[in-house]
Amino acid sequence: MDPGFFVVQFLNGLATASFLFMASAGLTIVFGVTRIVNFAHGSFYMLGAYLAYTLAGIFMDAAYGAMSFWGAIFLAAVIVGLLGILLELVVLRRIYDAPELFQLLATFAVVLIVQDLVRMTWGGEDLLGPRAPGLKSFVLVAGRRFPEYELAMIFAGPLVLGALWLLFHRTRFGVLVRAATLDREMVGALGVNQALLFTGVLFLGAFLAGLAGALQLPREPANPYMDVNIIVEAFVVTVIGGMGSVTGAFLAALLIGELQAFGILVFPKITLVLAFLVMAVVLIVRPYGLLGRPQAESHGAARAGAGLAAGTPLQRGFWLALLALLLVLPLFADEYSLKLMIELLIFGLFAFSLNFIMGWGGIVSFGHAAYFGLGAYGAALLVHHFAWPMEGALLAAPLVAGTAALVFGALCVRLSGVYLAMLTLAFAQIVYAVAFQWVEFTGGDNGLIGIWPASWAASRTVYYYLTLAVSLAGIGLLWRFLYAPFGYSSRAVRDSAIRADAIGIDPRYQRWLAFTVSGIAAGLGGGLYVFSKGNIDPEVLAIPTSVDALTMVLIGGVETVTGPLAGAALLTLLKDFVMPLTLYWKMVMGVLILGMVLAFPKGLVGILADRLPALQARPAERERPA
Amino acid sequence: MTKRRGLLVAAATLAIVGATASAPAGAAETIRIGELNSYNRFPAFTEPYRKGWQLGIEEINEAGGVLGKQLEVISRDDGGTTGDAVRVAEELVVREKVAFIFGTFLSNIGLAVADFANQRKVLFIAAEPLTDALTMAKGNRYTYRLRPNTYMQTGMLVEEVKDLGKTRWAIIAPNYEYGQSAAANFKRLAAEKMPGVEIVIEQFPALGKIDAGATVTAIEQANPDAIFSALFGGDLAKFVREGTTRGLFEGRTVLSLLTGEPEWLDPLKDEAPEGWIVTGYPWEQIDTPEHKAFVEAYEAAYDDYPRLGSLLGYVLAYTIKAMLEKAGSTETEAMLAAMEGLVIESSPTGSFYIRDLDNQATMGAWVGRLTVEGGRGKMVDWRYVDGEPYMFPAEEVRRVRPDLQN
Amino acid sequence: MTLLRVERLHKSFGGFEAVRDVGFTLEAGERLAIIGPNGAGKSTCFNMIGGQLRPDHGRVLLDGEDITGLPPRAVWRKGVGRTFQIAAAFGSMTVAENVQMALMNHHGRARALFPLARELYREEALALLERVGIRDQAERFCSMLAYGDIKRVELAVALAHDPRLLLMDEPTAGMAPAERHALMRLVSAIVAERGIAVLFTEHDMDVVFAYADRILVINRGRLIAEGPPEKVRADREVQAIYLGSTVESPA
Known part of the structure; x- marks a missing residue:
């Protein structure tokens, strides 16, 4: 092939990289300082594009010339930056003391709210913005046309990088940001107003997101899917670069941009999964990304996780009563209620399995959907291709998921914190891509249909009892494991890995085992799920499924045993209740989740545990570990 | 420090029991119909669609309803996922006791709801899913579809260019079922109708994530003399802008599915790619009396012009009317019998019927060329192409449809 | 020797x-x-x-x-048993459970799935706590202890497997x-x-x-x-x- 093509394709890669970098820089800065995994970053990006569209329309109608376009871009970014301040003041500031992932959940709720607000304000149709004045045409590069705007943007990324470097090295604010990225406690000790620093950082992060979104306008119409489309890629860039490292993000963006530009020549479908493949490889080789450092471990004593206590007679009575109620439910509930209860039980098991490693093992997974979905797919594929009976498929589901957890887990547990979480996400996305792309075997994105229960279990009531028995058995076993030495060992590793290692526990091995057990349980839930729905498609493996599980756990209470069950019940029922009420059900869910995060930073069950000392078993237990 | 607490679980259970007790009593005066679609996730297409069927249902009710009863549509968001959609469908059938269901937009959701309908023996009329599988390999006797599927629309486009002598083709399509099957259909039909055709490059960007610059350069490098596109939405806009600036479309024939539909054409404004041959809906130029009446009524009701979704929704309402009148009852078997070969006269699209072989309507599409006029894209040299000649061959339907296999 | x-x-x-x-x-x-x-x-x-x-x-x-x-x-x-410069204990467990955890390992049962951990080797653990003088703290969570007492917990934990x-x-x-x-x-x-x-x-x-x-x-x-x-x-x-x-x- 002619070299001109490679030059142009390389430039295309640079332009993509430049945009990716600008979209990710703010995310990595915010994470570096606040340790918040900010889902709302994508919303800021989308708002930047929409605001730029509106402002450009107003300014350019008023005919202020080329400056009006660039003015609109800048103003949009500033407004989005102010919205970042609003987010910090109204939401984040109230929950800095909550378990780390609570901020993540709060920002996720903001995503839901902003999605619907954008729709209400700008409608659902794509809004194509104007081309950039003065950069509408092309230049000839190696005999090929190359858009001026793309060329300009190739320089914009390094320009932003340079500006950030100056900011970080030439201003007091920047120096503080760098110091806080290295050691948050230290800055607090220096007597810096931490609240003000965080507010400033959120402004900067949102401003950069807004700027990236606004600059996207001449290439892509403002549309309601921008937030979700960018946020995952921005996370990937941030993680590959090393969280908190702006330069790392730049290198990561370059890597992805160029791999993508040339990758599509060989694999025309590669964009679906490329970024995640790169992330998985980088994290396996470099557990903290290209330029990241190990996060300073927050010292065990500062925040001890939850402990366990024996149940009281009152509690046992309560559980027996609940069980009795579940057993007689089919006598007076209609088929739909049973369907809902089936879903609730399955999600209960799924969320419980997540918290088995998250709350009780300190392993955060952003990709738990992989094991739930692999259980579901395992069962469905066995039924579809090999005509297995439901019983066999249900037994195989946890094995399929467990095998995957065994393999992925071995690689994941070498990492820690957010990096571990992102590697679980990468694996989930790779599984998703396989299910999506392997059309002959998995049915592609249309999925598989006709996966219904065996004839003896076809009646809704029978399947309800089957689900009840299997999911309660699964939950019961995990529950028992928590109280057994196995669960104690997991918790020991969570509390203090160094101490655990010094009394004979191999921390990594224990985490690996727990991860696998959790995957098996999630797979069991997935198996039950597919027969309750009759169909399966890659959505079940996608990020929203993992986020649902996280939400259930966090809403219910990550530091509790029963929290995930309460969270699963609440979320399932709320969604069922809210969805028929309004077109904007996502916003309502977002507001409700946000409200709960702010009102119950320990989760619902956590709050109950604090508020109802009468139910406490032994006096000593009233002292919760701080 | 106790953790074993589940008051909420109990409360949840009680809430369900309570809700059960107050399930709605089926009203005798109305025919209850269930409807579900991805209103929250895909508003650009589903909102006009909803306005369309609402308008149709209102008109029918004002004219006295059907079988002496008013039609009552219970509409739900399907959550945009198959998991939610099947649950919502269940709720409509069990709680709301609807006679049948219609709706859905995404192919996978359409298929999941179709399978649910098959399992629960409920009539399902799919409004918008394009996937061929719905009426072919995964078809069932309870599921019908109005909109011309990917195969039919691709066939109409290929018909337009088969004599142009273009042999080097590039294919660009979003990487999911619709895009993949559009590409497969194109390859099949091109081979049948244009001997000697060569596909020189295929590009399948992830939906919503096209890397437009790199993709355009890659296609350019393959040097095709024609391009087949199945892009829409944001991907289409990015591809058009990038391709126009870089001169990709100059001197090349471009075939593009759906691009003439106002949903996707209007956002392109004055940058609509001139000369592209597209399927679409030139609503402002169709002057049959039925269509004019529809546009007038629509504009009066909503102060907005109709999109293709509006038309589909509206026609769907009248299809329901025709079906119920023919069936004479809301028994599923009677309705299924009525759907067989059902003829819908005097529709804004012209009359069409439902082929009983594969439960696919013969409704056609408008095919034409794009131009820019008055600052917006417009279809010219268009014609309405009836769907019937472009449907899957009968023997192929018999071969692949599971319910015709014995 | x-x-x-x-x-x-x-x-x-x-x-x-x-x-x-x-x-x-x-x-x-x-x-x-x-x-x-x-x-x-x-x-x-x-x-x-x-x-x-x-x-x-x-x-x-x-x-x-x-x-x-x-x-x-x-x-x-x-x-070999050891204690750390910055005392390390399992904050979410009681003092007794910390020692029990070490005993479970010593007896090769740290990954058992079914027995109730809090009942395992409890007497042995209490005896060790008695020996290091914090028997009365046995039911308190380690995260609530005074620093000196955590050092004693570490000692008891380090003694659990009869070290040389x-x-x-x-x-x-x-x-x-x-x-x-x-x-x-x-x-x-x-x-x-x-x-x-x-x-x-x-x-x-x-x-x-x-x-x-x-x-x-x-x-x-x-x-x-x-x-x-x-x-x-x-x-x-x-x-x-x-x-x-x-x-x-x-x-």
């Missing part, structure tokens, strides 16, 4: 040589102290013996067996003087009755000279003096290091 033999142990971080060719022996039942100013390499030395760090070169022999570079859990299995050797990195750091002596008296009594050897670092020279049978002095990663307390006390080089260093209070 020689229980622990350390030969030419060496560790550098980047360009900084933290421990340079340190070698010594420890007899069974002996109490050996390592002293030296801050940053001298005491903890690095400890961590190489305990398995937390892998030496660049050199060997660690326990009862003649090469344990160099083994991970902490393997070193523990060979009969105890590694104690600053066992009395953060304690009041009276408390220090109480703890060290306790340690001395326990190791004497069980025949356990102790290797410990300590800042408090009172404690060192009162409880060590023998003392090693490390400075800038090198072993500079070794011998019984009186000899070390008299060593010029040692005096030079500690002279003027008022932080330490040589007796």
